[in-house]
Amino acid sequence: MENKTGKEKLLSKTWAAALLALICSALWGSAFSGVKVGYEKFGIQASAWQDQMVFAGIRFFIAGIMALIAGSIGEKKLLVPHKKSLYKIMIISLFQTVLQYFFYYIGLAHTTGVKAAIIVAANVFTSILISSLIFRLEKLTVKKIIGCIIGFAGIIVINAGGLKGNMSFSISGDGFIFLSTIANGFSSVLMKKYSVGENPVMLSGWQFCIGGLILWLISAVSGGKLGNITVSSVSILLYLAFVSAAAYSLWSILLKYNPVSKIAVFGFMNPVCGVIISGIVLKESDSFGINGLIALILVCTGIYVVNKNKKRK
Template sequence: MKKTNELLTKNSMVCLLALICCLLWGSAFPCIKIGYKMFQIASNDTASQILFAGARFTLAGILTIIIGSILGKKALVPQKGSWHMVLALCMLQTVIQYLFFYVGLAHTTGVKSSIIEAVNVFIAILVSSLIFHYEKLGKEKIIGCMIGFAGVVLINLNGSGMEGGMSLLGEGFIVLSTVSYAFSSVLIKKFSQKENPVTLSGYQFVAGGLIMAAVGLGMGGHLSGFTPASAALLVYMAMISAVAYSLWGILLKYNPVGKVAVYGFMNPVFGVILSALLLGEQNQAFTAKGLLSLILVCLGIYMVNKTPRCSQR
């Protein structure tokens, strides 16, 4: 166990596993929008968007529990005193985050969403520093947050190839989803000291997915267009969550929040590139404003994590 813990704190291993997570998460932006087309979900069909998300995360939870049980050679079941943790993560990481995310993504582009999502890195570090006191908040981190937010604001300015501006149902909901995710990231670090992070991920996904599916059905949502291709996409999207969140939770358990969060800058990088390639959004991804926004976000995250290792607790 000690060797495993040491391995998971090595910079090279943290980098490798974190980049795998970010690549998977980056692919989620275009996959969700492709899924809307495959399952014939209109941008104003909120009920079906929520149902779609519920189906994805219920399946993700089931896959996480099955895979975790096989790898651990025993049934993956939360401890008796861990159910309140599962419920808290279920609401923050799945229900609230993805209610806002799925609706927001239907009203904006994959490129803009992927860059706005980078805000969760700054919020997670602020929450970790100011509320949970896991690490200190220095001048570099404050400057980094300001630079990163400047990139988010820039991507939403009208003109120069960036159409649409900012709307509450679009970019506004994406921002709210990042806030929810940031809080859940810090809670994962806290809860994983007492419970297996893979167990937490699996059961909170099942609970959150079922809640979202019930809400979507209750609102009159429906899914159609099931084909081998659309089913495969749904399974892949479930695996994104099952693999990425489990790995990320393990990294947060053994490392400072800032050390892991720094790799979040690759989410918008992968998201922008994959959205450009798969959704034909090259006009946004490769304009001067789009690239400058991405650079500012990445620079901000670098500044946030530039603080000396001794400042972390």
């Protein structure tokens, strides 16, 4: 019990939560370009949603296996769910993997990376609103709203250049990306709610396995397939699986020991990291200029406002 209490105290500290959340943001930020590269490597077309679901299903099934292996090694025992945990796993999997990525993968193929990054950032709002207004896990305060608005302004700034002349709205693109953010918001709150008395890595790993299998079955029935199986294409698939396994497992642990709003607001760093990493990987030297610096300041300010504690008298 003492170790558990010590772990809970450590992960509840703002600096520790911030460090781990930023690691998650860096991993997820790299996935924006990673998915696009994966489509190119496997020869997946924008209209081939069945092939996109094969890609997603295999990625998340492997991610689940990775998470369960790492978690089992850490706990020194196999992470096998109890019967009472299966319902929780299925519900989390429905929102986190099946619905979120069904809409995300199809949406990303029909919109730009810039617009997707901005819309995805809205999951911070949806997570906090769902936690506060639907599940009543915390209070919706003016401070949280202001912090979210400041952070979201940073996302607009860093992506402003890519939006010029491209303000049209596509249901199959932008609309599906937005639906994926709503699913993500529910999954974050459900993980917070269901991880009480449960191992969050166990929940994370099994929900990925089940969700990945469901996505693969959907694609198999619809005739989906993967082509161009090469070392480079398999490598990007394995990397994206690692991103999901590592980032979501860490995120789940943070949600277990912290309020949803405290952790969710770090999601604003995902697009910022995405722009920086894309600039490095794709050698876009102008990807992080003055706008990027302003955006980073706004995002950090928003995170600070949401997590600032009132001084006790």
